Each structure stands twice: as structure tokens, then as C-alpha cells.
Amino acid sequence: MHALVQGVILGVLTGGVYALMASGQTLIFGIMKVVNLAQGAMVIMGAYLAYQLFVSFGLDPFLAIPITTVVMFGLGVAVQLLFLRPLRRDDKSELSLLVTFAVALLLEGIMSVTWSTTYRSINTSYANSSWTVLGYQITAVRVWAFALSLLALGLLFLLLNRTRFGRAVRATVQNPESARLLGIESDRVAALGFGLGAATAAAAGSVYGLLYPFYSGSHYDLISRLLSIVVLGGLGSVGGAVVAGVIVATSSAVVAATVSPAWSEMTFFAVLILVLLVRPQGLFGTVGRGAI
Amino acid sequence: MSALLGVDAVTKVFGGVRAVDGCSLEVAEGSVTALVGPNGSGKTTLFNIITGYLGADGGRVTFAGRDVTGRDPGRLYRDGLSRTFQQARVFPQLSVLENLVVAAGYGWTRLFTPRVGRADRERADELLDEFRLAPVADLLAAELSYGQRKLLEFAAVLMSSPRLVLLDEPTAGVNPVMIETMERHIRSRNAAGITFLIVEHDMTFVMRLCDPVIVLDAGRQIFSGRPDEVQNNPLVLDAYLGG
Amino acid sequence: MSRAGVARGGGFFLLLLALPFFGLAHWVVNLLVFVLMFAIMASAWNLVGGFAGYPSLGHAAFFGIGAYSMALMFHGAALSSGYEPFVALPLIGLVGAVIGWPIAIISMRTRADVFAIVTITFLFMIQTLAFNVRSLTGGSQGLSLPVAPFPAASYERPFYLVLVAMLAVAMLLTFGAMRSKIGLSLVAVRADEDKARGIGVRVSGVKVLAFSVSVGLTAMVGGVWAYYETFIYPQFAVDPLITIAVVLMTFLGGRATLWGPVLGAVILEAGQQTLAYRLGGSQFYLIAYALVFLVIMLLLPRGILPTLEERIRLRRRARVANAPDTPGAARTADAGRVALAPGGRS
Numbered sequence: 001m002h003a004l005v006q007g008v009i010l011g012v013l014t015g016g017v018y019a020l021m022a023s024g025q026t027l028i029f030g031i032m033k034v035v036n037l038a039q040g041a042m043v044i045m046g047a048y049l050a051y052q053l054f055v056s057f058g059l060d061p062f063l064a065i066p067i068t069t070v071v072m073f074g075l076g077v078a079v080q081l082l083f084l085r086p087l088r089r090d091d092k093s094e095l096s097l098l099v100t101f102a103v104a105l106l107l108e109g110i111m112s113v114t115w116s117t118t119y120r121s122i123n124t125s126y127a128n129s130s131w132t133v134l135g136y137q138i139t140a141v142r143v144w145a146f147a148l149s150l151l152a153l154g155l156l157f158l159l160l161n162r163t164r165f166g167r168a169v170r171a172t173v174q175n176p177e178s179a180r181l182l183g184i185e186s187d188r189v190a191a192l193g194f195g196l197g198a199a200t201a202a203a204a205g206s207v208y209g210l211l212y213p214f215y216s217g218s219h220y221d222l223i224s225r226l227l228s229i230v231v232l233g234g235l236g237s238v239g240g241a242v243v244a245g246v247i248v249a250t251s252s253a254v255v256a257a258t259v260s261p262a263w264s265e266m267t268f269f270a271v272l273i274l275v276l277l278v279r280p281q282g283l284f285g286t287v288g289r290g291a292i
Numbered sequence: 293m294s295a296l297l298g299v300d301a302v303t304k305v306f307g308g309v310r311a312v313d314g315c316s317l318e319v320a321e322g323s324v325t326a327l328v329g330p331n332g333s334g335k336t337t338l339f340n341i342i343t344g345y346l347g348a349d350g351g352r353v354t355f356a357g358r359d360v361t362g363r364d365p366g367r368l369y370r371d372g373l374s375r376t377f378q379q380a381r382v383f384p385q386l387s388v389l390e391n392l393v394v395a396a397g398y399g400w401t402r403l404f405t406p407r408v409g410r411a412d413r414e415r416a417d418e419l420l421d422e423f424r425l426a427p428v429a430d431l432l433a434a435e436l437s438y439g440q441r442k443l444l445e446f447a448a449v450l451m452s453s454p455r456l457v458l459l460d461e462p463t464a465g466v467n468p469v470m471i472e473t474m475e476r477h478i479r480s481r482n483a484a485g486i487t488f489l490i491v492e493h494d495m496t497f498v499m500r501l502c503d504p505v506i507v508l509d510a511g512r513q514i515f516s517g518r519p520d521e522v523q524n525n526p527l528v529l530d531a532y533l534g535g
Numbered sequence: 536m537s538r539a540g541v542a543r544g545g546g547f548f549l550l551l552l553a554l555p556f557f558g559l560a561h562w563v564v565n566l567l568v569f570v571l572m573f574a575i576m577a578s579a580w581n582l583v584g585g586f587a588g589y590p591s592l593g594h595a596a597f598f599g600i601g602a603y604s605m606a607l608m609f610h611g612a613a614l615s616s617g618y619e620p621f622v623a624l625p626l627i628g629l630v631g632a633v634i635g636w637p638i639a640i641i642s643m644r645t646r647a648d649v650f651a652i653v654t655i656t657f658l659f660m661i662q663t664l665a666f667n668v669r670s671l672t673g674g675s676q677g678l679s680l681p682v683a684p685f686p687a688a689s690y691e692r693p694f695y696l697v698l699v700a701m702l703a704v705a706m707l708l709t710f711g712a713m714r715s716k717i718g719l720s721l722v723a724v725r726a727d728e729d730k731a732r733g734i735g736v737r738v739s740g741v742k743v744l745a746f747s748v749s750v751g752l753t754a755m756v757g758g759v760w761a762y763y764e765t766f767i768y769p770q771f772a773v774d775p776l777i778t779i780a781v782v783l784m785t786f787l788g789g790r791a792t793l794w795g796p797v798l799g800a801v802i803l804e805a806g807q808q809t810l811a812y813r814l815g816g817s818q819f820y821l822i823a824y825a826l827v828f829l830v831i832m833l834l835l836p837r838g839i840l841p842t843l844e845e846r847i848r849l850r851r852r853a854r855v856a857n858a859p860d861t862p863g864a865a866r867t868a869d870a871g872r873v874a875l876a877p878g879g880r881s
Binding site: 029033035037083086087093094095097098099101102103105106108109110112113220221223224227228231235265266268269272273276277 | 588590592641642644647648649651652653655656657658659660662663664667775776779782786819820821822823824825826828829832833836
């Protein structure tokens with residue numbers, strides 16, 4: 001029982017971070033109908049940037065976020081403009097999958113060359129401090145990570161609901177055709193949206209770097225988790241991604257705590273298969289039986 | 293005449309909007325029935341429900357005396373219920389001939405037979421001749437004009453020897469000569485025993501060809517009767533002129 | 536198949552069969568072994584990714600499943616002739632197909648996006664299992680297989696010949712699919728799946744069939760690879776780069792064509808070995824590979840063969856149109872048809 005509760009606490013706290021990573025991915029899908037397989041690599045890139053700022057300038061990873069998000073926003077926009085926009089319309093969804101896969105490998109290669117392939121971790125002064133509440137151990141850094149993820153999600157929420165850009169994004173997500181008719185420049189929204197997705201990856205990357213040791217190949221692990229989360233939440237639904245992030249991270253942490261860490265990886269795939277069997281459109285998705 | 297197709301209190305809700313609202317109607321065997329109504333009256337949604345592309349939120353669809361509600365579109369097709377689409381959906385990468393063959397509704401075992409076998413060729417040739425598509429039989433469907441594609445789609449769904457064919461706006465976007473051609477084909481096929489249910493906006497086409505005419509408004513049937521009765525019906529006028 | 540087609544296929548395979556008897560250097564035969572492995576896998580991927588339009592990103596998982604199946608079957612066994620593992624290959628193909636079956640049924644119900652997500656997630660799951668289920672896979676320590684008792688001078692030859700046979704099988708299956716209603720159905724699925732389902736095409740059936748055959752072949756290649764390498768590690772047996780290589784080869788040569796994947800494999804595997812040689816084992820290799828991929832996707836999204844065929848078709852058209860007495864639409868149509876048919880009736 002103790003292990004179970006400990007797992008739930010850990011899972012919920014981790015879930016916040018996953019929710020942040022997945023929200024960027026599902027946002028990109030919502031706007032462009034592109035499954036971004038490079039999202040995991042972008043998170044790791046964000047983690048490396050935070051690591052480098054910490055090592056070189058002693059900058060706290062939390063404080064590095066304003067810098068890394070701006071850099072990654074630029075990178076995201078560049079990827080969209082260079083590699084995704086030129087694709088031909090008729091087989092765009094198929095090609096874009098492969099292109100983002102290639103971008104993931106490109107980023108992996110760049111990271112491997114720059115930082116080699118040994119594990120890195122960001123060792124802040126508070127990395128090892130923890131509290132004990134009612135016999136359960138709660139590490140400070142996870143609480144901070146959770147809080148920061150909530151803050152970032154809150155900002156994202158405000159951006160989507162309170163700004164002109166946000167309205168354009170939501171209109172595009174709901175109906176690209178009529179959004180175009182309303183004079184929304186879908187190309188610009190797509191580029192900015194991809195940038196925004198990359199920026200959330202950067203913010204999540206800082207947090208990820210604080211929580212776990214990572215290396216250039218860590219993105220494979222991440223992307224499979226993110227994909228099960230966005231499918232569970234419903235492709236394109238940011239709210240769904242948040243809820244699904246918490247659910248999946250919690251169940252995985254519980255499995256890790258009660259069964260074995262090796263099998264917790266399986267949880268993601270099991271969740272994915274289960275969703276597809278029971279509710280293919282995800283918790284909050286609205287994809288019916290094929291488009292007619 | 294008995295009812296070949298029955299729609300009984302079918303309802304479909306899209307995010308709070310009742311696109312089809314307790315709709316009931318019947319299509320008599322051997323008829324050319326028109327389904328008309330203002331934009332958004334639920335005609336295409338109803339088509340999608342009847343042909344199994346959409347699940348209904350309530351109600352029943354019967355075909356040839358059997359309950360077929362929510363049945364897989366492919367199975368309905370093989371059972372004799374064919375449809376065409378508003379936008380003339382043919383397979384652009386397949387030749388005209390292959391577009392016909394692929395629509396023959398073949399079973400598992402025939403998957404392992406030649407792409408276009410002799411029997412397929414003979415069957416298709418009849419339709420190619422009838423629809424005057426023989427000269428373009430080996431062209432890719434992508435190379436056809438829009439009107440020809442509509443003809444091709446119509447011809448293709450006849451490959452399975454259907455009992456009922458649902459046509460979704462057969463004359464939309466098609467030139468007047470092609471409209472006449474389409475009308476001729478529907479007549480001759482109807483004479484050969486196929487029942488038609490046609491969604492159409494061209495009222496002169498409907499008046500010439502169809503009997504009875506069913507009028508849909510706000511997702512339910514408001515009128516069913518002879519074409520000459522439609523024009524004078526106050527309910528119908530209301531629906532069209534913004535009641 | 537036209538006479539030219541038979542000649543082309545026969546000539547190609549005769550050449551392949553004859554090659555190892557020309558006294559080629561070991562490194563050349565070794566390179567050819569890898570070219571063949573990738574040609575088979577690209578042809579296999581093409582069945583589902585090319586014809587059906589469902590881009591699987593998880594084929595490397597089935598390569599790994601094949602490799603580990605072979606390793607588990609012969610780990611610690613003593614070989615007499617050395618051909619026993621080859622005899623086991625059909626069984627390994629069956630294992631791959633049987634594992635692929637439910638995955639195809641579940642993941643192909645919805646859309647290509649979801650299919651890609653499921654297959655890539657499956658890949659990472661198998662990768663994790665290969666590392667973590669140590670009792671079975673030996674974890675990162677890897678698994679060893681017995682070394683084949685073939686004479687050193689022609690050690691690669693049996694592997695090579697088995698792979699040639701497998702390529703013949705893969706290409707015959709592809710050809711058979713193209714010439715049967717399976718191919719017709721797959722093209723329809725790729726073009727407009729909803730419409731295809733609505734006209735009674737056995738949509739789920741052909742998709743699942745294509746996927747199972749495809750991953751079965753891929754698993755068999757994994758089996759040959761494991762035996763050839765005699766020692767397998769999880770990072771090489773279940774490597775996302777295998778997926779990307781296979782996809783890239785198919786795209787480069789031309790999706791949904793008979794020869795495209797083979798052509799792509801020849802070009803890229805040779806290029807890859809050169810890159811690996813030039814850049815060493817360093818990670819620049821990954822960058823170069825990803826860049827090549829991106830450039831091909833952007834500049835030649837349809838692949839070499841379809842692009843060439845389009846050129847030829849347009850030129851023929853122009854010639855027919857310019858001829859003094861145009862023989863009418865039918866002949867033009869024929870020219871177009873022959874050029875565009877994916878090996879269909881040419």
C-alpha cells in the first residue's frame with residue numbers, strides 16, 4: 001500500500017511534466033495535422049540547452065527557461081518553414097511523419113556530436129533535498145517541476161484563450177477551411193504553432209533535465225510515452241493531453257513501484273492499445289469513423 | 293409496391309445540433325424517389341446513415357425487410373445497396389476499367405485472382421459500352437473530366453448488381469449534355485429494375501425524373517408525394533422560402 | 536508480365552546468382568549481403584507503406600524479433616551442416632507474421648497517423664524489452680549464436696544465396712500482389728479508404744494481409760542477420776535507424792513500384808557504407824543520414840522510378856500529339872497507361 005501511494009504521488013508530480021511536453025505535441029497536431037515525432041528530441045534539446053547554461057554560467061534551469069524557450073521557438077519555426085511547408089499537399093500527412101522522424105534523428109545527431117553520448121544530469125544545490133510528509137518521501141525538485149509545469153500550462157492556456165494568435169490557432173484547429181475563409185493565414189499560424197510546440201518542449205526540457213539523467217538517445221523513450229499520451233487524450237486536444245499525461249504517468253509510476261521499473265515502459269504501450277480498442281478517438285477527441 | 297428501404301425515427305446529433313431529427317421515410321421498390329430540401333436539412337447525413345458511413349443516435353434503417361442499422365458499408369454494398377458521393381469519388385490512380393472492377397464487391401477468395409480477369413473484363417465492358425466510357429477505358433481516372441468521373445462513379449456502383457442506388461447530387465457541377473446523359477442512364481437502369489433514391493437540387497431534373505418526391509426540412513420529412521403536388525404545398529414553400 | 540519484364544527479372548537474378556563466383560573480395564560480398572538484406576526489407580515495407588499507404592515506423596521491431604527468435608533457437612546449439620538456421624527461417628517468418636497480425640488489426644482500424652504512432656511505440660517497447668528482459672535476451676550483454684561451419688574462403692556465400700532467394704520471394708510476392716486483386720484493393724485503400732470500404736473492397740483484410748506478410752519477411756531478414764553476425768546486441772537488433780533506412784530506400788526508389796525499393800537499397804546501402812567509412816563510427820553519420828533523408832523527401836518525394844516514368848510518359852504524349860495523323864485518344868491513353876502502371880501490364 002505504501003508503495004502504491006508513493007507511486008501515485010510520484011506519478012501525479014511527473015504527470016505535470018508529461019502534460020507540458022504532450023500539450024506542445026498535441027497542439028502541433030491540432031494546427032497542422034502533423035504527428036511531430038521530433039517532439040521528444042526537442043525536449044532533450046531543451047534539456048541540453050538548460051544543462052549548458054547551468055554548467056557554463058551557473059544559471060538555474062528554471063531561470064534558463066525564458067532563454068531556452070525563445071531559442072527553441074526559433075528552431076521550431078525554422079523546422080516548419082524548411083521541412084514541413086514545402087511538402088506537397090496530397091501526401092502531406094504521410095510525408096510529414098517521416099520528415100519529423102528525420103528531424104528527430106538530425107537533432108539526435110547534433111546533440112551526440114555536441115555533447116557526446118554519455119548521460120548528463122543537472123546537479124543543482126536543491127537536487128537532492130526532499131521532504132517527508134506522513135511517511136511519504138517527496139523530493140523538492142519534483143514539486144518545483146510540477147509547479148512550473150502548471151505555470152507553463154497556465155500561460156499556454158492564457159495564450160490560446162486570451163490572444164488574437166490564440167483565437168486564430170483555435171479556429172484553425174476546429175476547422176482549417178473556414179479559418180482560411182475568415183482570413184486567418186494558416187501558413188503563419190502553422191509556423192508559429194510549431195514554434196510554440198517547440199517552446200513548450202524547451203520548458204519541459206529544463207524540467208526533465210532536473211528530474212532525470214539524459215543523453216541524446218533519450219528521446220526515443222520520451223516520444224513513445226508522449227505518443228501514447230496524446231492518443232489517449234485525443235489527438236489535437238490540449239486539455240486531453242494534460243489529463244492523459246497525469247493518468248499515464250501515474251499508472252506507469254504505480255507499475256514501476258509495485259511490479260518493476262522495466263515493465264513500466266510496457267504501461268505506455270498497453271494504455272495505447274487499450275485506448276485504440278475501447279475509444280479510438282481518445283478521451284477528448286472527436287474523430288469519427290473516417291472523414292466523409 | 294412494397295418498401296425496399298425504410299427509415300424509422302432516425303436521429304443524429306452533431307454537438308447539440310440535431311442534423312437528423314426523428315426522420316421516417318420509405319422508398320418503394322422500383323421507384324425513382326427524390327430527396328430534396330434546403331441546405332442543411334440533413335439529406336447527406338441521412339444518406340451517410342442509411343449507407344452505414346455514420347452511426348445513428350436513434351432509430352432504425354431497414355433494407356429489403358431486414359434491419360441494417362449500423363451495418364458496415366461494405367456489407368450493405370455487397371447486399372445490394374450502392375451509393376455515389378457528391379464529389380464523384382473515384383480512384384484517380386486506377387484506370388477507368390480498374391475503377392469498375394474494384395467495385396465488383398468480390399469476396400476473399402477472389403482477392404487471389406488476376407487484377408482484371410476475363411470475367412471482370414466482360415462484365416465491365418457491358419457497362420463501359422452502356423456509359424460510352426469504352427474509348428477511355430485504359431485512361432487513368434485522374435485524366436477524366438469531372439462529368440465523366442461522375443458517370444464513372446455511377447457506372448462503377450452498378451458492378452455489384454445493386455437493388456437500390458443512392459445518388460448524391462448526380463447533376464451538380466455537370467454540363468447540360470451530361471445531365472441528359474445521366475437522366476437517360478437512370479431511366480434505363482430503373483426500367484431494368486433498380487430502385488433509386490436521389491438527392492438533387494436541380495428541381496427541373498427532379499420534376500422530370502422522380503416520383504415520389506420526399507421533402508426534408510430540419511432533419512425530418514415534411515412532405516412526400518407526386519412531383520406536381522410539391523410545388524403547391526405550403527409547408528414546402530415555407531421551408532424553402534425561409535419559414 | 537511482358538517479355539521485357541521477364542528478361543529484366545531473369546537477367547537480374549542470374550547476375551545476382553553469378554556474382555559471388557567471380558572471386559569478389561570479402562568486403563564486396565559483405566556489402567552485397569547487406570544490400571540484399573535491405574532490398575528485401577524495403578520490398579517488404581513497400582507492401583504496406585507503399586501500396587497500402589500505411590507508413591509503418593515499427594519494422595525494425597520485427598527485424599529484432601526475427602533476430603532474437605533465431606538467436607534463442609540456436610543459442611548454444613551445435614550445428615553440423617550449418618544450414619539448420621536457414622531451414623528455420625520460414626518458422627521465424629511465421630512468428631513475425633503472427634505477432635504482427637493483432638497489431639495490424641488494432642492499429643489499422645483508424646488512420647495512417649495512428650498506425651504510425653502504434654508501430655513506432657511498438658518499436659520502442661520491443662527495444663526496451665530487448666534491454667530489460669535479461670533472462671531471455673541477455674540484456675545489453677547480448678546473445679551469441681554458433682558460428683557457421685562454412686569454409687573461410689567463401690564464408691558469406693551461403694548467406695548471400697539464401698538472401699537472393701528471399702529477395703526473389705519478396706519480389707514475386709510484390710509482383711503477385713500487383714497483378715492480383717490484392718494490389719487493386721491496396722491502391723484503392725491508399726487513394727480513398729472510406730470509398731473503398733463503401734464499395735465492398737475487403738479493406739481490413741488486405742491491409743492486415745499486407746502487413747503480416749511484410750513483417751514476416753522482415754523478421755526472416757532479422758534471422759539471417761543474427762546468424763551472419765553470430766552475436767546480437769539490443770541496440771543493433773532493434774535499431775530505429777533500420778526503419779528509417781528501409782523507408783528511405785523505398786521512397787528514394789519509388790513507392791508502390793516493383794523495382795523502386797531494390798534500386799533504393801542498392802544506392803543507399805552502398806552510399807551508407809561509404810559514409811560510415813568516411814565518417815567513421817562518429818555521430819556525424821547520423822546527421823548526414825538525416826540530411827540525406829530530408830533532402831530526398833523535399834526534392835524527390837515520389838522517388839526515382841515514378842519520376843522517370845512520368846518524364847517518359849509526357850515525352851511520348853508530346854510525340855503522339857505532334858505526329859501528323861494523331862491516332863486518337865486510345866493510343867495516347869495506352870502510352871500513358873503503360874508508363875504509369877506500377878509494373879501492371881508493361
